[in-house]
Amino acid sequence: MGKKSLVKDITYGVCGSLVDLLIWQIALVGASVGKAGPRGVHQAFIEADGFLETVNHRTLASVWHQLSRQQLITNKKRNNLYNLEITKLGRERLSNTLPSYEKKRFWDGKIYLVTYDIPEKFRKKRDKLRYFLKKIGAVLLQESIWLTPYNPRELINEFIQEQNISGTIIVSHIGPDGGIGETNIQDLLVRLFSLDKLNERYQNFIIDTKKGIMDRSLIFHYLSILKDDPQLPFKLLPKGWLGDKAYLFYEKLN
Numbered sequence: 001m002g003k004k005s006l007v008k009d010i011t012y013g014v015c016g017s018l019v020d021l022l023i024w025q026i027a028l029v030g031a032s033v034g035k036a037g038p039r040g041v042h043q044a045f046i047e048a049d050g051f052l053e054t055v056n057h058r059t060l061a062s063v064w065h066q067l068s069r070q071q072l073i074t075n076k077k078r079n080n081l082y083n084l085e086i087t088k089l090g091r092e093r094l095s096n097t098l099p100s101y102e103k104k105r106f107w108d109g110k111i112y113l114v115t116y117d118i119p120e121k122f123r124k125k126r127d128k129l130r131y132f133l134k135k136i137g138a139v140l141l142q143e144s145i146w147l148t149p150y151n152p153r154e155l156i157n158e159f160i161q162e163q164n165i166s167g168t169i170i171v172s173h174i175g176p177d178g179g180i181g182e183t184n185i186q187d188l189l190v191r192l193f194s195l196d197k198l199n200e201r202y203q204n205f206i207i208d209t210k211k212g213i214m215d216r217s218l219i220f221h222y223l224s225i226l227k228d229d230p231q232l233p234f235k236l237l238p239k240g241w242l243g244d245k246a247y248l249f250y251e252k253l254n
Contacts, residue, residue, distance in 0.1 A: 099227040101247045107149060107233035110173040111185055114138060114146040114156065118168045125163050132159055137230055139192045141180065147192065149233055176236070190238055193230045201225045202242040209249040222250040 067073045074087050114133060118126040136155055138148040153171050160166055180188055190196060205221055229243060237243070 099223055101226060102231045105231060105233050108151055109176055111176065112148050112152055112171060112173045114152060114169065114171055116144055116169045118165060125165055128163065149236055186236060186238060189232060189236055195238060198225065198229055199242055202246040205246050206242060206249055219253050222246065
């Protein structure tokens with residue numbers, strides 16, 4: 001896979017859609033739209049970022065109009081040129097799309113286990129619960145048992161009310177010095193969240209950044225790792241964890 005294809009895969013993986021990718025690009029570098037027609041819009045975005053040169057110009061023009069209609073971007077006239085700028089609404093959407101590094105991670109010192117027994121006839125609700133548990137950062141321990149270091153009780157109670165499945169989910173907890181079987185909590189978290197692989201990715205990002213090449217692909221490289229990072233409580237992270245160091249390098253790229 002070539003560099004451009006790799007970059008494209010990473011950027012779409014982080015942003016999730018062309019709409020969000022363009023919002024991010026405008027927020028980062030802006031784009032002159034002092035050109036007419038779909039090809040002019042396409043060229044404007046290419047000037048903003050070479051990542052987009054493989055995207056069909058009509059597709060870009062269509063998305064650009066969509067962004068305008070939804071009031072996610074606006075045109076500002078400066079020095080007789082019209083420039084795209086992201087609106088407050090666009091920034092709000094962006095903040096909800098891109099992963100962010102949590103500098104403060106409140107932890108009550110417990111590890112929570114979520115166990116459920118939802119009948120087969122409510123399979124759709126069971127699937128919704130699995131998706132919901134992933135979304136709040138829980139990880140599958142074994143069939144019908146999920147684990148998370150952050151207290152999920154309030155969120156799960158809301159889910160139970162919305163789905164009308166009371167009596168099917170149990171939330172329990174163990175202390176940080178406990179374990180599951182013969183495995184202690186920290187080793188278990190390393191395995192369940194694939195922290196070794198994540199740490200290798202952070203290490204590679206740091207190495208690439210140290211080379212001094214200010215390529216914007218590095219920004220997406222970092223965000224793609226952060227998106228997969230469960231951002232566990234600092235006290236539960238293994239020795240030699242590079243997530244905090246990688247974040248410091250990322251800040252220098254912005």
